[in-house]
Amino acid sequence: xxxxxxxxxxxxxxxxxxxxxxxxxxxxxxxxxxxxxxxxxxxxxxxxxxxxxxxxxxxxxxxxxxxxxxxxxxxxxxxxxxxxxxxxxxxxxxxxxxxxxxxxxxxxxxxxxxxxxxxxxxxxxxxxxxxxxxxxxxxxxxxxxxxxxxxxxxxxxxxxxxxxxxxxxxxxxxxxxxxxxxxxxxxxxxxxxxxxxxxxxxxxxxxxxxxxxxxxxxxxxxxxxxxxxxxxxxxxxxxxxxxxxxxxxxxxxxxxxxxxxxxxxxxxxxxxxxxxxxxxxxxxxxxxxxxxxxxxxxxxxxxxxxxxxxxxxxxxxxxxxxxxxxxxxxxxxxxxxxxxx
Amino acid sequence: xxxxxxxxxxxxxxxxxxxxxxxxxxxxxxxxxxxxxxxxxxxxxxxxxxxxxxxxxxxxxxxxxxxxxxxxxxxxxxxxxxxxxxxxxxxxxxxxxxxxxxxxxxxxxxxxxxxxxxxxxxxxxxxxxxxxxxxxxxxxxxxxxxxxxxxxxxxxxxxxxxxxxxxxxxxxxxxxxxxxxxxxxxxxxxxxxxxxxxxxxxxxxxxxxxxxxxxxxxxxxxxxxxxxxxxxxxxxxxxxxxxxxxxxxxxxxxxxxxxxxxxxxxxxxxxxxxxxxxxxxxxxxxxxxxxxxxxxxxxxxxxxxxxxxxxxxxxxxxxxxxxxxxxxxxxxxx
Numbered sequence: 068x069x070x071x072x073x074x075x076x077x078x079x080x081x082x083x084x085x086x087x088x089x090x091x092x093x094x095x096x097x098x099x100x101x102x103x104x105x106x107x108x109x110x111x112x113x114x115x116x117x118x119x120x121x122x123x124x125x126x127x128x129x130x131x132x133x134x135x136x137x138x139x140x141x142x143x144x145x146x147x148x149x150x151x152x153x154x155x156x157x158x159x160x161x162x163x164x165x166x167x168x169x170x171x172x173x174x175x176x177x178x179x180x181x182x183x184x185x186x187x188x189x190x191x192x193x194x195x196x197x198x199x200x201x202x203x204x205x206x207x208x209x210x211x212x213x214x215x216x217x218x219x220x221x222x223x224x225x226x227x228x229x230x231x232x233x234x235x236x237x238x239x240x241x242x243x244x245x246x247x248x249x250x251x252x253x254x255x256x257x258x259x260x261x262x263x264x265x266x267x268x269x270x271x272x273x274x275x276x277x278x279x280x281x282x283x284x285x286x287x288x289x290x291x292x293x294x295x296x297x298x299x300x301x302x303x304x305x306x307x308x309x310x311x312x313x314x315x316x317x318x319x320x321x322x323x324x325x326x327x328x329x330x331x332x333x334x335x336x337x338x339x340x341x342x343x344x345x346x347x348x349x350x351x352x353x354x355x356x357x358x359x360x361x362x363x364x365x366x367x368x369x370x371x372x373x374x375x376x377x378x379x380x381x382x383x384x385x386x387x388x389x390x391x392x393x394x395x396x397x398x399x400x401x402x403x404x405x406x407x408x
Numbered sequence: 409x410x411x412x413x414x415x416x417x418x419x420x421x422x423x424x425x426x427x428x429x430x431x432x433x434x435x436x437x438x439x440x441x442x443x444x445x446x447x448x449x450x451x452x453x454x455x456x457x458x459x460x461x462x463x464x465x466x467x468x469x470x471x472x473x474x475x476x477x478x479x480x481x482x483x484x485x486x487x488x489x490x491x492x493x494x495x496x497x498x499x500x501x502x503x504x505x506x507x508x509x510x511x512x513x514x515x516x517x518x519x520x521x522x523x524x525x526x527x528x529x530x531x532x533x534x535x536x537x538x539x540x541x542x543x544x545x546x547x548x549x550x551x552x553x554x555x556x557x558x559x560x561x562x563x564x565x566x567x568x569x570x571x572x573x574x575x576x577x578x579x580x581x582x583x584x585x586x587x588x589x590x591x592x593x594x595x596x597x598x599x600x601x602x603x604x605x606x607x608x609x610x611x612x613x614x615x616x617x618x619x620x621x622x623x624x625x626x627x628x629x630x631x632x633x634x635x636x637x638x639x640x641x642x643x644x645x646x647x648x649x650x651x652x653x654x655x656x657x658x659x660x661x662x663x664x665x666x667x668x669x670x671x672x673x674x675x676x677x678x679x680x681x682x683x684x685x686x687x688x689x690x691x692x693x694x695x696x697x698x699x700x701x702x703x704x705x706x707x708x709x710x711x712x713x714x715x716x717x718x719x720x721x722x723x724x725x726x727x728x729x730x731x732x733x734x735x736x737x738x739x740x741x742x
Contacts, residue, residue: 151639161520161528167499167718169563169573180568187717188494189692190636190647199531200498206639208714208722210650211571229504232512237542239504239514304484305522316544379540381519383502387540 074103074257076390076397077233079250084240087171087226089140090157090275093117096136100249100272107256108270118273118286123256127265128407130294131369132255132400133283133358134248135276138241139382141225143172144202150210152181154225155202158277162201164383169228170207174218181207181225229384236316236390243386245276247376247393248298251319254397255404264405276358283358287365294331294407295369296400299357300388301349303377310350315377316389318345319396322373324352326359331370338402344395349375374399409729410572411591412436413565413584417574420506420560422475422492423610426450429471433583433604437590441602447621449614452604456594463598465742466624466704467589467735468615468695469582469631470608473575474717476559478507478539481550485543487513489559490534493609497534499718505539508557513541561719572723578716579608581723582630585711585732589739592732596739598625608695615695619702626669626705626742629696630735632723633657633687633710646688648712650724653683654731657708659690663697666705673707676738683730685712709734 088096097119101111108121119136139158146152152172156162166185171178184206186195198204207225209215231240240246252270259268269290274282287295303315313320321335339346354360355373363371376396379387421429430452438444443455452471474493481487487507501517515537520528539559543549563575574580586602594600601622605614615627633655635648648655656673658665677684687710696706711731714722 147639153639159520161517161523163498163531164502164517166501167503167715167720169720180566180573182573182715182720182722184638184640184715185496185499185718186636186638186640187634187715188496189634189717190641190645190689191496195640197531199529204640208638211568211573211722213569229502232504234512234542239512239540239542302519302522305518307522379519380502380514380516381521383517383519385502385504385514385516387514387516387542 074254076250076254076394077238079253080238080247080393081231081240083246083249084231084242088136088138089224089226090137090278090280092224093136093274097272100136103253104256104270107260114286114289116274116282116285118271118282120286120290121270123259123268125265125267127267128294129267129292130404130407131269131271131287131290131292132252133271133273133295133297133362134252135245135283135358136249136272137274137277139277143219143221143223143225146219146221150215152207152209152219153202154205154207159382161382162205163199165205166200168384171226171228172209172219173224176218179209179212179215179218181209184208227384237387238390239385239387241384241386243378243388244300244381247300247378247388251298251376251393251396251400254394255400258397258401259404262405266404266407268404273358281361284361284365287362287369291366292369295362296372296374296403297357297359297362298374298396300378300381301375302381304379313347313349313377315379316391317347318392319399320347320349320375322349322351322355322375324350326351326355326363327372328370331372335372335403338406339399342398342402344399346399409588409732412587413580416580416584417565417576421471421473422558422560423472423607424492425558426471426606430604433587436587440590449617450606451614451618454590454602456600458596458598458600460597461599463742464601464622464624465598465739466601466603466622466627467586468603468605468627468629469586470579470605470695471583472607472609474609478553478555478557478559480555481546482538483546485545485549486538486540487549487553488535489539494717498531503719504562505559506562507539507541507553507559511541511552513539516540563719570725572725573720575719577713577721577723578632581632581711585630585735588732589736594736594739596742598742600739605695615698616702619699619704624704627699628707628709629694631694631708631710632713632716634692634716635712635714647691648685648687650712650714650727652685653727654734655685655687655710655712657687657710661691661693663700665696665707669705669707673709673738676741677734680737682734684734
């Protein structure tokens with residue numbers, strides 16, 4: 068057993084969000100996930116692009132459960148003589164949320180402290196007072212590290228250093244996009260391990276989604292699955308004109324639209340009804356912006372579904388999900404796989 | 409030295425809510441001074457009697473920090489809030505905060521995906537931002553928090569190399585200096601009043617009241633001040649530079665520092681070979697002006713700091729130590 072004493076969902080969420088795993092640097096977090104998953108699978112392996120695939124063997128149909136494990140981050144683009152650096156985003160940041168955050172600069176020999184500095188109001192001119200923070204003006208102060216000059220190189224990875232916490236059933240943490248889905252898969256695997264099912268299940272924790280990379284597609288290719296459920300996050304508790312408000316705490320969304328297979332979606336909805344799992348409907352008429360499209364068009368095509376966990380403040384240093392939504396997602400995944408014939 | 413700074417900065421004490429800070433300081437200095445008392449407005453004053461007495465010097469450090477106050481509990485369980493003191497809205501997005509005594513929350517900000525065009529390219533207004541404590545309704549939130557509750561940042565104190573990173577260094581740095589001076593013992597001829605004051609950041613003129621009570625002969629405001637020594641500001645616009653020692657102020661907003669005190673501070677530093685710098689900008693104000701309004705000449709000595717009035721500020725230990733030395737030497741020459 069890994070260092071998790073029990074598979075408490077809240078603890079798992081806090082644990083897997085505490086490990087930085089930006090696109091292209093997912094090894095450490097995937098290692099932690101593998102530690103847990105090896106107890107619930109017959110086999111674990113990595114694809115050439117680094118994705119973690121865990122397999123529960125079976126004689127029935129092959130199904131894949133996919134969650135990307137990477138998160139957004141920054142790279143060092145410029146180093147000043149006096150101990151300040153500039154950044155550029157890896158993935159879709161809003162630079163406005165980065166000011167006054169603590170960061171880690173990941174160097175070859177370990178991580179160094181950095182803080183994103185911001186000019187105090189006393190020193191701002193009228194012009195500066197109106198500037199919208201962007202990468203041209205935001206800077207990271209690394210002067211406090213005695214060895215910054217020797218250690219920090221252009222291209223080094225930078226991550227925001229925020230620590231998750233829970234208030235009752237609500238978790239605030241970095242990278243819940245998409246570690247919340249990783250946790251849902253882990254919990255589903257735990258359930259399925261105790262069940263006697265036909266299906267052969269591929270649990271895929273994939274790389275490089277945030278930069279549109281192909282971690283999930285290559286894993287799909289290798290596993291030769293017939294069904295695939297992609298688990299990602301969706302904007303919860305926000306008003307979107309023309310769409311119903313997706314609510315945090317009311318269960319995962321089941322997506323309908325061209326990136327999903329209608330019959331397979333019906334199967335999932337039936338399972339949700341049968342086992343009394345609350346779900347919400349999310350209509351996506353075009354591309355979903357997730358790995359679903361990639362999984363769908365691999366090899367001879369895959370019958371896909373997209374299940375999303377409602378999340379607020381996406382891509383911010385603190386994102387928000389409800390523990391119960393993650394657990395409901397796990398149940399939905401497990402029973403959807405179990406009931407495949 | 410630096411015995412108290414960690415705990416001091418991690419305490420919550422936005423303007424008007426200095427109670428925890430005051431209690432902490434009181435508990436640490438009792439028994440080490442001749443008198444400790446609290447005035448009607450919440451200022452904490454400690455008196456260390458001098459060898460000969462007669463002259464009275466007052467050192468001022470303010471206990472409060474910038475923060476926020478809950479102004480409304482919304483139907484969806486989120487909290488509206490307004491700043492206590494000058495906090496640029498750009499430094500508060502997606503920060504962890506504590507509301508009231510111990511309710512943790514974050515200042516949420518809309519996902520980039522949902523900000524369209526103009527929205528993405530503008531700075532949000534305070535009234536558009538909400539604190540999210542995880543409550544899903546007004547009634548659920550009302551069980552935990554109330555309108556008027558204070559809100560503080562939650563940054564943990566950290567020492568890295570020669571630097572200290574923390575919230576509220578403005579002005580717990582000053583409070584810490586006063587406490588370290590008390591701890592170390594000041595061998596002065598004159599009576600020294602250590603005043604830990606309230607509500608500097610929101611601006612009322614409490615120091616005038618202190619003057620009325622104490623009738624000191626000289627005041628020095630001990631501050632943590634701006635620097636600006638980073639790539640966003642041309643060198644000629646810096647106000648101080650970290651590592652160059654305590655900043656001695658000759659003038660700031662609304663007050664030309666008493667020439668006598670200013671000269672004396674500079675002479676003390678020079679004679680004792682203590683590294684110091686002049687504050688190179690006249691922006692920002694301190695309690696010195698407010699003492700002067702009460703009829704008392706005042707000087708200002710500050711620890712140079714980066715990024716004050718934000719969740720994370722930064723000072724150098726050697727600057728702190730040199731500020732301590734300058735103050736101690738100055739007091740002991742009086």
